[in-house]
Amino acid sequence: MSENKQNAANTRTSTEDSVRSPLVTDLGTTTIAENVVAKLTGIAAREVPGVYGLGNAARRAFDTLTDRIPGSQTNVSGGVSVEKGEKQTAIDLTIVVEYGTAIVEVAEAIRRNVIRAVENGTGLQVVEVNIDVTDVHLPEDDEEESAKDSPELS
Numbered sequence: 442m443s444e445n446k447q448n449a450a451n452t453r454t455s456t457e458d459s460v461r462s463p464l465v466t467d468l469g470t471t472t473i474a475e476n477v478v479a480k481l482t483g484i485a486a487r488e489v490p491g492v493y494g495l496g497n498a499a500r501r502a503f504d505t506l507t508d509r510i511p512g513s514q515t516n517v518s519g520g521v522s523v524e525k526g527e528k529q530t531a532i533d534l535t536i537v538v539e540y541g542t543a544i545v546e547v548a549e550a551i552r553r554n555v556i557r558a559v560e561n562g563t564g565l566q567v568v569e570v571n572i573d574v575t576d577v578h579l580p581e582d583d584e585e586e587s588a589k590d591s592p593e594l595s
Contacts, residue, residue, distance in 0.1 A: 462528035463564040473563045475525050479518035482532050485558035487517070489550045491542030493578035495520030496535055530565045537576040548572045 464471045483495055496519040522533040532555060538547050556567045 460528045460566055462566070464528060470527070471564070472527075473525070473565060475523045476518060478523045478525055478530050478532070478559055478563060478565065479521040481558050481562045482521045482523070482534065482555050483517035483519065485554040486521075486534055486536065486551050489547060489554055491539050491547040492551065493537040493539045495537075525565065528566060529568050530559065530563075531569045531571075532559070532567065533571045533573070535573045535575055537578050538574055540577050540579045544574055548574070 464473070486492055486495060520535040524531045524533075534551065534555070536547075536551070538544055551572060552570045555570050559565060559567050
């Protein structure tokens with residue numbers, strides 16, 4: 442390992458060690474799985490006005506297909522990637538925004554909502570929320586989908 446990477450790893454470890462957390466106490470340690478953080482993140486991000494969906498085009502297409510299967514569960518963590526330690530977490534989101542929304546405002550609202558939801562729900566400190574906006578959903582996209590789904594009248 443290079444000296445710079447070793448120094449960065451040591452800095453991260455010492456920073457995480459100095460963070461107070463309700464998850465690590467004298468009476469024991471609570472561990473939160475990455476999928477828990479991802480689900481909380483996905484739900485919190487979808488609550489923000491202006492967010493059309495999470496994930497890239499392939500992920501959204503897959504989710505659309507699975508939603509049509511009776512009894513299937515909605516995947517709320519699609520488009521979410523989590524890197525988690527004992528006391529801290531970093532989150533990456535891939536989103537599609539609605540046309541006409543201010544992307545910067547939507548991104549800031551997502552960060553606030555995700556940080557609140559994850560920190561309150563898990564006790565983990567969120568150190569960063571990175572947002573990748575991959576597309577803008579246009580109103581015409583809904584009209585095209587409706588035309589494909591409706592049977593033609595003869």
